[in-house]
Amino acid sequence: MRKFAVLLVLLPALLAACVRPTPPPEPEAEVLPALSPAPRGAGERLRVVATTTIVGDVVARVGGDAIQLTVLLPPGADPHTYEPTPADLTAVARAHVLFVNGLGLEGFLERMLRNVGDVPVVPVSAGIQPRLLEEDEDEGEEEESHARGEADPHVWLDVRNVLIWVENIRQALSALDPAHADRYAANAAAYRAELEALDAWVLEQVAxxxxxxxxxxxxxxxxxxxxxxxxxxxxxxxxxxxxxxxxxxxxxxxxxxxxxxxxxxxxxxxxxxxxxxxxxxxxxxxxxxxxxxxxxxxxxxxxxxxxxxxxxxxxxxxxxxxx
Ligand SMILES: [Zn+2]
Structure with a gap:
């Protein structure tokens, strides 16, 4: 009986010693918002803003000349540390939609959105299961706790993820501007074929x-x-x-x-x-x-x-x- 009591007292400590530290939680995927047609005057194109040059390029390929596109970051700017300009805020405030990478890439996003009123925000990475940012496993006590469970935002460096971007962008543009849905679908299909060839080329090269x-x-x-x-x-x-x-x-x-x-x-x-x-x-x-x-x-x-x-x-x- 006494032995049993001792075991009960020790059990939590024994378990704690055996069980490995809990892995950080899986980072959450982004989700597409519900969108409805954007009211506009006759002949007025959909006003679209994209954050990074890379998101902007893919949005441009799907939207073609059916949209009027503004890209916020200039080439070479770092999305993690970028500070929006007053012109950026004006462009976003006037936009029908803002396309972002999401997954925490745009460090300025939350602050900026507080200053521009209601614009639908479409994370092009919606539906991609993000990988966890790597951590140094032997850092022990100095581990940066804020990195736990944080998503790695750099999804576009796997070409297949940009196929998902293309579909998200097509869906969003078609919901906001149904009159041009066929154009968006045709642009997306043509670009998708180029991306599939690109992915195959990368596999060939890295071999x-x-x-x-x-x-x-x-x-x-x-x-x-x-x-x-x-x-x-x-x-x-x-x-x-x-x-x-x-x-x-x-x-x-x-x-x-x-x-x-x-x-x-x-x-x-x-x-x-x-x-x-x-x-x-x-x-x-x-x-x-x-x-x-x-x-x-x-x-x-x-x-x-x-x-x-x-x-x-x-x-x-x-x-x-x-x-
Ligand atoms: Zn980066």
């Missing part, structure tokens, strides 16, 4: 990288969906959470160690994030620094003026750095 080299170190953790789809591993990032959160000296030291340990041949920097730390890490480890277009298209003349350009550019850069 040239030997499996032992398929390790990605980036400035911020942007290639998770890319890695999952195309058979790579995102092993580390200079800014492990987001470009808004500066890494500590200890985190940088751990990163340098990881690069040496994994024998990673290159570090990838993103055009939207200050490359200073990545340059230092590349120098300290003697590996190449290669720039990718991840969170934004390039400006006019950059050769990366569309989403399809962006994927082609990045895949060529990754394959030649790692093959």
């Amino acid at each position: 040239r990288v030997p499996p032992r080299n398929r390790k990605l170190v980036t400035n911020h953790p942007v290639l998770g969906y890319f890695a999952d789809r195309y058979g790579f591993e995102q092993v580390a990032a200079v800014y492990p959470i987001s470009p808004g959160a500066e890494p500590s000296a200890r985190e940088i030291a751990a990163l340098v160690e990881a690069i040496r340990q994994f024998g990673v041949p290159a570090v990838f920097a993103e055009t939207t994030v200050n490359p200073k730390l990545a340059e230092q890490v590349a120098r300290d480890t003697g590996v190449a620094l290669v720039t990718l277009y991840t969170d934004s298209l390039g400006g006019p003349g950059s050769g990366v003026e569309s989403y399809i350009d962006l994927i082609r550019y990045n895949v060529n850069a990754i394959v030649s750095a790692l093959k």
Whole structure:
């Protein structure tokens, strides 16, 4: 009897010791809002605003010349840390619809929406089950608790997710502007065929990288969906959470160690994030620094003026750095 009582007292402690820490909750997927036709004057086109250059490019492909499109972020701007301008607020306040990536990518979104009244907001990533932002598993007590359960917003780097964007955009535009539903459907179908060919091309290209080299170190953790789809591993990032959160000296030291340990041949920097730390890490480890277009298209003349350009550019850069 006494033994049994002791066991009862110890049981919770024993269980706690055996049970692994609870995994963070699955991040929630975005949901499409219910939309009804937007009232407009005769000959007035649907006024559409998109946040990032990448969302804007895909919306432009589905909307074609049936919509009047404004894109808020200029090429090269970082969506995580962007601050909207007064002109942005005016454009959103006058819009029939605002297309966003969602999943927390646009750090400015909530604040901006408080200042513009009622505009329907369509997260193009609706219905995509987001992956969890990676965390350093051996950080222990210094773990950033705010990252728990947070979604990785960079869904577009898996081309198949942009097929889902296209369908969400088509649905939203058709609900707001049923008169042009056939045009939106035809534009979406044509673009979908290009995206399917693009996805097949990526699979073909990445096959040239030997499996032992398929390790990605980036400035911020942007290639998770890319890695999952195309058979790579995102092993580390200079800014492990987001470009808004500066890494500590200890985190940088751990990163340098990881690069040496994994024998990673290159570090990838993103055009939207200050490359200073990545340059230092590349120098300290003697590996190449290669720039990718991840969170934004390039400006006019950059050769990366569309989403399809962006994927082609990045895949060529990754394959030649790692093959
Ligand atoms: Zn990003």
